[in-house]
Amino acid sequence: MAAVGRNIAAPLLFLNLFMYFIVLGFASWCINRHINGQTAHPSMGGNEGTSFFLTFSILAAAVGIVSKLSGGLHIRSWRADSLAEAGSSAHIAWALTALAFGFACKHINIGGWRGWRLRILEAFIIILTFTQLLYVLLLHAGVFSSRYGPGYRDADYGIRAPGDEPVSKAGSAVTGSRV
Template sequence: MAQTVGRNVAAPLLFLNLIMYLIVVGFASWCVNRYINGQTNHPSFGGNGATSFFLTFSMLAGVVGVVSKLAGGSHIRAWRNDSLAAAGSSSLIAWALTALAFGFACKEINIGGHRGWRLRVLEAFIIILTFTQLLYLVLIHAGLFSSKYGPGYRDTDYGMGAAGVDPAHHKGGAAVVGSRV
């Protein structure tokens, strides 16, 4: 099967997003731990009224994002319609959660106050991931517009051989008759 434009661009973006989601999980888990312990006065933490919501959705977006990249890796490897369904739906959910975290990041930045470097890094990663995840989502669904870009939902021949060919005949012909031993 020939390499398609969508696959060639989506694969590096998938790897980049996986690394960024892992970093988000690391920073968000550190910040949640400090927040739960009541150590918001830590020099590298800080925060304001939107911090608890931002951390909750950042952690959730990070975990779902990592899992969606596993399904996406399987899709990039197979690059078929049936793998597109799993990769596309999990990526869409990851993007939606990342977009929610993005909204809370914007609110946290808008409120202001002291935010430590770890919170600012987490905000930056969420903002960047919102756009790179959307780009990845568009790339894996690009086959909807043309088969030049990848598999699409309109293809009707997946799981089937050539039209009119019996699948049993395709696997080796007639049934083998044997004796019981």
């Protein structure tokens, strides 16, 4: 029954991975032109917020791609112990994407002439902010019901009864130990 969350999160993971690669490509091209001082290129342009926007866009894309790799491992195993890794990296990727989203909004608000590559990059960052947030919410949907995914209250994970302590087969003495 836990396949409901998995069936929704898996396509969103691959969509976000594909979009993060596009953002990485456009941000890399634009930051290379910006560093070289070629802002007069027909598809570049920019304003005072361009350097900040490009820096956070490339950072969000790199962290987002790595986050999707750990998310893919979690989708494959779909267990509570892999949820911690996937959830924490997805939160960090979303936070950086949200910062890039803020700079994209400021970049649009400042105005001026911006090339088509910068406008595409702004659009992808805005879309990724919301799809990444949806992905994070889907990862943690198991908190509300085990129908949607692995929860945090698995009975067999990390909880032992007082008499369930593991005991050595040899008894109380451990071979090779010194006191």
